[in-house]
Amino acid sequence: MSAAVREVSGTLKANLRRRLGTWARRRQGDDRLPIVINSRRVYILPTRAGLAFAALLLVMLLAGLNYANSIAMLITFLLSGFGMIAMHLTHRNLVGVTLRAIASVDAFVGEHGRLLVTLDNSADTARLGMECEVAGSPRAAVDLPAGGSARADIGLSLERRGRVAVDRITLSTTFPFGLFRAWTYVHIKVGLLAWPVPRGRHETPPEAASGGNAPAVHRVGDEEWAGLREFRSGDSPRQVAWGAYARGRGLLVKTYQSPAAHHRLFDLAAVPGADLEQRLEQLSAWIVGAHARGERFGVRLGDQMLPPDGGNEHRTRCLNGLALFGTGESW
Amino acid sequence: MIPSPRTTTAATLVFVASVLLVAADAPAWCVAIALAAAAWRILVARGHVASLKPFAGMRFLLGGITAALVIAVAASFQTLNGLAAGTALLLVMGALKLVESRSRRDEGIVIGVALFMLLASALATQSLARAPLYLLAVWGACAAIALIADRSGALAPRAALRLSGRALAMSIPLAAVCFLVFPRFGGQFWALQRGQQATTGLSDEMSPGSISKLANEYDPVFRVRFEGPPLAQSALYWRGPVLNDFDGFTWRRDRSKLYRASHIEMLGPPVRYRVTLEPTHQPWLFSLDTVARVSRRDAFLSPQDRQLSVNDPITGTVSYDAESHLSTRDSGSLTDLGRRYETTLPLDRNPRARALALDLRARAGSDAEFSRAVLAWFRENGLEYTLEPGFTTLDSVDTTLFDSKKGFCGHFASSYAMMMRAAGVPARVVTGYLGGEWNPAGGYIIVRQSDAHAWTEVWLEESGWTRIDPTAVVAPERLTRGIFDLLPESLPATSTFLHNSAMLRRLDHLWDGANQWWQQRVVEFNERAQLNMLRALGIDSPSWQHLGWAFAGALLLWIAWISLTLRRGVARIRPDRIGRAWIRATRKLARVAPARAPAEGPMEYARRVGEHRPDLAARIHALATHYTRLRFGRDGSHQDIVAFEREVRSLAL
Numbered sequence: 001m002s003a004a005v006r007e008v009s010g011t012l013k014a015n016l017r018r019r020l021g022t023w024a025r026r027r028q029g030d031d032r033l034p035i036v037i038n039s040r041r042v043y044i045l046p047t048r049a050g051l052a053f054a055a056l057l058l059v060m061l062l063a064g065l066n067y068a069n070s071i072a073m074l075i076t077f078l079l080s081g082f083g084m085i086a087m088h089l090t091h092r093n094l095v096g097v098t099l100r101a102i103a104s105v106d107a108f109v110g111e112h113g114r115l116l117v118t119l120d121n122s123a124d125t126a127r128l129g130m131e132c133e134v135a136g137s138p139r140a141a142v143d144l145p146a147g148g149s150a151r152a153d154i155g156l157s158l159e160r161r162g163r164v165a166v167d168r169i170t171l172s173t174t175f176p177f178g179l180f181r182a183w184t185y186v187h188i189k190v191g192l193l194a195w196p197v198p199r200g201r202h203e204t205p206p207e208a209a210s211g212g213n214a215p216a217v218h219r220v221g222d223e224e225w226a227g228l229r230e231f232r233s234g235d236s237p238r239q240v241a242w243g244a245y246a247r248g249r250g251l252l253v254k255t256y257q258s259p260a261a262h263h264r265l266f267d268l269a270a271v272p273g274a275d276l277e278q279r280l281e282q283l284s285a286w287i288v289g290a291h292a293r294g295e296r297f298g299v300r301l302g303d304q305m306l307p308p309d310g311g312n313e314h315r316t317r318c319l320n321g322l323a324l325f326g327t328g329e330s331w
Numbered sequence: 332m333i334p335s336p337r338t339t340t341a342a343t344l345v346f347v348a349s350v351l352l353v354a355a356d357a358p359a360w361c362v363a364i365a366l367a368a369a370a371w372r373i374l375v376a377r378g379h380v381a382s383l384k385p386f387a388g389m390r391f392l393l394g395g396i397t398a399a400l401v402i403a404v405a406a407s408f409q410t411l412n413g414l415a416a417g418t419a420l421l422l423v424m425g426a427l428k429l430v431e432s433r434s435r436r437d438e439g440i441v442i443g444v445a446l447f448m449l450l451a452s453a454l455a456t457q458s459l460a461r462a463p464l465y466l467l468a469v470w471g472a473c474a475a476i477a478l479i480a481d482r483s484g485a486l487a488p489r490a491a492l493r494l495s496g497r498a499l500a501m502s503i504p505l506a507a508v509c510f511l512v513f514p515r516f517g518g519q520f521w522a523l524q525r526g527q528q529a530t531t532g533l534s535d536e537m538s539p540g541s542i543s544k545l546a547n548e549y550d551p552v553f554r555v556r557f558e559g560p561p562l563a564q565s566a567l568y569w570r571g572p573v574l575n576d577f578d579g580f581t582w583r584r585d586r587s588k589l590y591r592a593s594h595i596e597m598l599g600p601p602v603r604y605r606v607t608l609e610p611t612h613q614p615w616l617f618s619l620d621t622v623a624r625v626s627r628r629d630a631f632l633s634p635q636d637r638q639l640s641v642n643d644p645i646t647g648t649v650s651y652d653a654e655s656h657l658s659t660r661d662s663g664s665l666t667d668l669g670r671r672y673e674t675t676l677p678l679d680r681n682p683r684a685r686a687l688a689l690d691l692r693a694r695a696g697s698d699a700e701f702s703r704a705v706l707a708w709f710r711e712n713g714l715e716y717t718l719e720p721g722f723t724t725l726d727s728v729d730t731t732l733f734d735s736k737k738g739f740c741g742h743f744a745s746s747y748a749m750m751m752r753a754a755g756v757p758a759r760v761v762t763g764y765l766g767g768e769w770n771p772a773g774g775y776i777i778v779r780q781s782d783a784h785a786w787t788e789v790w791l792e793e794s795g796w797t798r799i800d801p802t803a804v805v806a807p808e809r810l811t812r813g814i815f816d817l818l819p820e821s822l823p824a825t826s827t828f829l830h831n832s833a834m835l836r837r838l839d840h841l842w843d844g845a846n847q848w849w850q851q852r853v854v855e856f857n858e859r860a861q862l863n864m865l866r867a868l869g870i871d872s873p874s875w876q877h878l879g880w881a882f883a884g885a886l887l888l889w890i891a892w893i894s895l896t897l898r899r900g901v902a903r904i905r906p907d908r909i910g911r912a913w914i915r916a917t918r919k920l921a922r923v924a925p926a927r928a929p930a931e932g933p934m935e936y937a938r939r940v941g942e943h944r945p946d947l948a949a950r951i952h953a954l955a956t957h958y959t960r961l962r963f964g965r966d967g968s969h970q971d972i973v974a975f976e977r978e979v980r981s982l983a984l
Contacts, residue, residue: 049439049480056443060450065515070854071453071462075469077509079446081502082473082495084890088897089498128485143485176494177473178480246956248934 021168024185031187034120035099037171041184042094044087050179053083086177093127093173094182100149102169106193106320108284112155113192117169120149129175134166158194161277162327166190195319198289200282202272228252264290264297265308268325280322287322291315301325335484339376341475341491342438342445343369346425348468349448353418356455358407361422364400368426383430393431400427418451438479442472459849470499501893508885514875515858532611532780533762535572535584539727542741542762543718546814547823548780549830551609552764553617554847556775558603562619564766565810566657568786568798569617569778571763573636575673577752579680580727582745582760590669592634593795597623597656607650607850615640617763617778619655620798626652635669636759637796650855661795665757673757673790676749681728684746685753692754699791705750706804714738716806718814740765740802740809744785747801757790761798766813772837773844781814908972909961916954916979923947923984933958947984954978 020043028041046054057076064072098120105114117132121144131139132152142152158164169190172183228241231251241252266286271279283299290297291312298308299318302325306318324330350365374380383389400423401411408416425444432438449468452461473495477486486494532545532552553569574582601623608616616639618625622632629642630651639653665673676685691708695701713736720737724730728746731738738746744760751758765784767776786800802809829835865873865881917927917936924940924947931939937955941948957975 049436049476052439052443053476056446060446063450063454067454068515068857069454069457070510070856071457071465072450073513074506074510074853075449075453075465077506077513078469078499078502079473080509081505081889082498084505085498085501085893085897088893089494092897129481129483141483143483174480176477176480176486176491177498178476242960246960248952248956 021185025168025187028185028187033099033101033188035186035188037094037097037099037184039091039095042091042182043184044091044180044182047174047178047181050083050086053079053179057083083179086179089176090173090180090182093129093175094171094184096123097121097127097130097144097171099169099171099186102188102190104190104192106195106316106323107158108197109158109161109194110197111158113158113164113194115154115156115166115169115190115192117152117154117171118149119144119152119171121145122147127173127175129173131172131174133170133172134168139172156192158192161194161196161280161323163324163329164192164194166192193320193323195323196277196280196284198281198285198287200278200285202282202286203289204286228254264295265300265305266290266297267300268302269300276326280325284319284322287315287318336376336378337484337488338435338438338475338478338481339432340373341471341478341488342441343372343376343429345468345471345475346429346441346445348471349445349452350422350425352452352461352464352468353422353448353455356415356452357418357422358415361404361419365422365426368429372429372432382433393427397424397427400424414451414454418448418455421448421451435479439476442475442479446472457854459846462849466499470496473499501896504892505886505889508889509882510853510856511864512861512878512881512885514878514882515861532613533571533783534613535574536581537574537583537741537745537760537762537785538581539720539723539731539742539745540739542783542785543720543739545780545783546718546739550780551777551843552611552780552782553606553608554770554773554775554777554843555607555767556605556773558605561769561776562602562657564812566619567764567766567776567778568620568761568784568800569764569767569782570620570638570761571617572615572761573633573638573788574760574762575636577676577745577749577760579677580725582748588672590635590666590672592669593661593663593665595621595634595637595795596660596662597621598658598660599656601654601656603652603654605650605652607648607847608645609648610646612644612646614642614644616645616651616653618653619657621656621659622653623656624654648850648854650851659795664792665790670757670790673759674752674755676752681726681749681753683726683733684728684750687732688750688753691750692756697792698756698789699793701754701756702751702789702791702799705747706799706801709743709747709801710804712736714743714805716740716802716809738805741785743801743805744787747799748787748789751787751789759788761786761788765809766811768813770840770843772840773847775844775847777843779813784809909958909975912972912976912979913958913962916958916982919979919982919984920951933962950982954982 024041024043057080060072060076060079063069064076099117100120101116101118103116103118105116107113115132115134115137117140119130119132119142121127124146126146127144130142130144130152132142132154133139134154134156137154137156140152140154142150144150154169156164156166167187167189169186169188170183171186172181174181228244229252231240231253239253241254244250244252266283268279268283271282273279273282287297287299291310291314294310296308296310297318299306299321301321304321306314306321347366347369350362350369354362371380375382401420404416404419404423405411408419410416411420421444425441425448428437428441428444432441445468449465449472453465470492474488474491477491477495478488481491534541572584574584575588576583576585602619604619606617616625616627616630618639621637622639625632625639627641627649630639631641632639687708688705691704692701695704712732714732715737716739717737718739720731720739720742721735722730723735727742728749731742731746741762748758748760762783762785764778764782765786766782767778769775770777784802786798786802788796789799791797800810829839861878862873865877870877913933920940921927924943927936933955937948937951940951944951957978961971961975
């Protein structure tokens, strides 16, 4: 009986939440970073604890009125004021936060991808108990120091290969008394890639798909200067060639390459097996293995090819290719 | 969500505080169970004791214990409805919740139970001394709510206290205004049963010695504020139970002896005053002499003996306004039945007093003369006024007048009325209080149990019922001074000490005055007081609609105030040295070139300035480059920053 009631109320709540979400989406439109959370986009409702508190106050008020008991009424009024102040405090805990940046960290299927949400607090007091979530994720809690910033780390479990599209981040808080939850929707498109799990029956790729098999040890410091390339977002400031920038050549990044040792080409077509997902997983295992050994390798997926290369970035690019293969999305 | 030791301790401490608040009104075993559960809970939370492992059938066991405890409470109170029974239930249920509590939600429920106990405590006691305790309990509960809600543990208990303290302090104005204007209604929709309590003070019978027992009690019985100047001490005869039946030893009030009363003529102007009566658990009110009007609707003035009573015993502090006439005359005569009732005596008791009365009456020309003769006899026969008259016998009047020759007011009143009756003069004993202590701090009179007194009323043809106080001739000083001044040696040392130290007495008066203010202005603030307040504010015919408007207005004002107050201050992050220098540079440049757009980057701006002033292009470019390097690069040493500042300073335009 109670389970049925809970189910009905759960569906009702989910339904209401969806409608509110759609309405907020229409009302607010798309957002662009950075976003300052103003009070127009903050919603607030009592939590379950808040409703229980209100019920308690109602009983107290009725008792006070019934027995004409001044103390009971004074306590009730005091706690009612407290409740209203709690609402204001929760509301203001959220209003004024700036959502500055969102970074995504891709991961293999079955693992947790991460969304790193950077929040700024320009206020002179700390904002504790901020919570970030996206559909299907647990709430990630973060405390913002006064005049500082912090990063909320949302873990999103990846169930299927491909792109997980997130178009809404919910920022909420119940601080300080847990009687109200204030929340806001931020409508931003963030993609998160789920790479195929690296697993397969074949330890090494068939000879046909490789160009050599002598193992090479990759050591840090082996890298050779490979020239400058244009700055891409995500590059570390440490890599920026400030000298070149000062000479007015624009933002350039220094790149290095490990010494050319082996060139392998992993070809999807050459992977035995019938199931595409299993073949992609096999490719993933080869890529991970080759990268770990510091080898240079290329990947061919159908008519697209990534020429042999080495390094973290290359590995990521290859895995991204596997993740998006066959989804119709370019990579 | 597993609660931390800190939240558990906080919630349990709040629970303990509210248990202590209701402890006096609840059975000891319930309090013991609640405190034991709380102690166990804190020990578990701190890791000193292993927690209860859930086991199969635990729910049934807990359910069984719950049922057993509910039955135990119901059995000990014979009901579950009523304040004491409800409090006991809250105690045992709260204890059980503590034992099985394992989540933050459970701790929230514990706080809820604690707040309910606070409510129960407020329903039982509204004294001023309790008010700060209630406030502290509320504060603790709010801080515990914050700690329970804080999942990350970033909120220190001290911060939680500060936060909730501030929130409560900000809600005090709202609470005060709501208290004044929140519409109330008279009457109850659900009556609360209160437990039987021992009666205090005077009862409706008087034996030798029953008044002297009260004399060493320092507790206030009621307080009186006069409209106009207070009357002299000797005029303050506060009438209580009127006793009309004597068995030779004890005077009683016999309600069955009813007769038609004569009409009372009020003489002189009325005295108006307000009495605040402490709970006596007796159904009568105290008033001066003859009451003409009283503000309580259920008050009833018995015309035959002018005793003021109410339907139900007084269980809480009550106030009433009364209007009395100190001087009255009965027009008409006492009915035959009345005369018979008021002269009845057991014939076989107190033979010596009876003989004396008959003798004196035979020598007097009238009842009035006889009454004066008896008073003279009292005065002239060496009677001693004392709290300890010593032995007594069943013929108590004879003992008092002829054997011990000692007595307290009760003995003399009893003897005098008996002698009147013996000679056929209608007489009765009136018990009550005489005098009172003026409290200069509050401007009212405190009447204490020690002011208890007994006197007589005698029917005289010319004036009707007339007050005659035989104590006044034995110990005339009693009329102007309280018992504590007259007989200090026979009173408990603590009371005497309090009474004799001027400073303590002054403090006692101040505290009593504060309590009175609290009682009359806060505790008894009701619908009528609300309407009076509106009238004083100049609203001609106040109604609850006015209160509603005032309430809504106050609420809006308060909300506006808190939203302004709670607006978050924005941190004024002081620009650093590099930034300040760059801002100085752009200000200088703005004099000779277009100003920098807010979103414009340094290199972009430098290029724009260069286009405008090609002669400066190289220098500005170098400056912007330097700034960019300092700002975004990692190698900004102190010298480098100083060099940049010098570069900006040298920029003379």
